[in-house]
Amino acid sequence: MSAVNRDTKTQSTLIALARSRRMQRAVAHAHLHRHASLPTLRSSIGYMTSTARVTEDAGAAGHRMTVLGVSHLEGIAYVVEDIGGAVAPVVYRLYLRGPRQGHLVPLHAWYEHAVDERELRARIAALTTTLAPVHTTAAEAWMLSTRIVQRRALRVVGPAGCSELPIRKFALQLVVEPVSGAGPIGQSTVTAFLHPHAQLTEVWSLAGDRGSIPRDVAIARVTYTGIPSGVGLTKDTVVLLTSSLWELDEPVSRVGTAG
Secondary structure (H helix, E strand, C coil): CCCCCHHHHHHHHHHHHHHHHHHHHHHHHHHHCCCCCCCCHHHHHHHHHCCCCCCCCCCCCCCEEEEEEEECCCCEEEEEEECCCCCCCEEEEEECCCCCCCCEEECHHHHCCCCCHHHHHHHHHHHHCCCECCEEECHHHEEEEEEEEEEEEECCECCCCCECCCEEEEEEEEEEEECCCCCCEEEEEEEEECCCCEEEEEEEECCCCCCCCCCCCEEEEEEEEEECCCCCEEEEEEEEEECHHHHCCCCHHHCCCCC
16 A cells, blocks of 8 residues: 655645635625726826825925934844924834844833823933934945835725725835945845835944944934825834844844834
8 A cells, every 4th residue: 555645635735725715715806896997008007107196295204213322231222213293203122132133113111101292302312311322324335225025006095985096015125235245234124105215324333332232233224115195205214234143043034124
């Protein structure tokens, strides 16, 4: 009697099941939209070459991030995101070492109770005095490369119930590396809208006399279209740049992931 390869049989069964479910969803979607008009060539070209307007207000400013300083004792860099207007800024912790190295985590404890903008900015000013300063370095020493990991399309229903042109949504991978080929490097994945474009705008050096943080650690600020308002507003993310991450067994894809 010949032995049965259960792994192969299970894999083929799962593939067939996934295909049948995809077919069922496709048939159900086609049935629901059977009376809808087919997309015209003009709409298809418009989706590929232009973007849709989400709101009428396109004059607002984007979100900008700034590094307040570094706590060498905690191994954390504090980052503040200014949303603009009278809205309270968002404070983040960027972990420079340990299992969370490279992760950008909001400081939720400051927002658990209702605080106004002035009180929050006073807390930020008091925190800044306890941190070691960072130094701006030449951004030309690093280069940014991007790759679209995933493409999606969103539809916004207008006031009359009609759908606008689809809004493009991208999972955009950012890789910051030195031009010389030797030095700190970092990677992050963000959600971009409308345009899959990003720009390396600033780099801060964390070099200091403390031994808790390596001298080659740096933080890069990358600006991209991350707010689908109007014709698209800019948003920042920070990426931790270090050479030590590449010596670990864990993949570098976890570094500096932000939404």
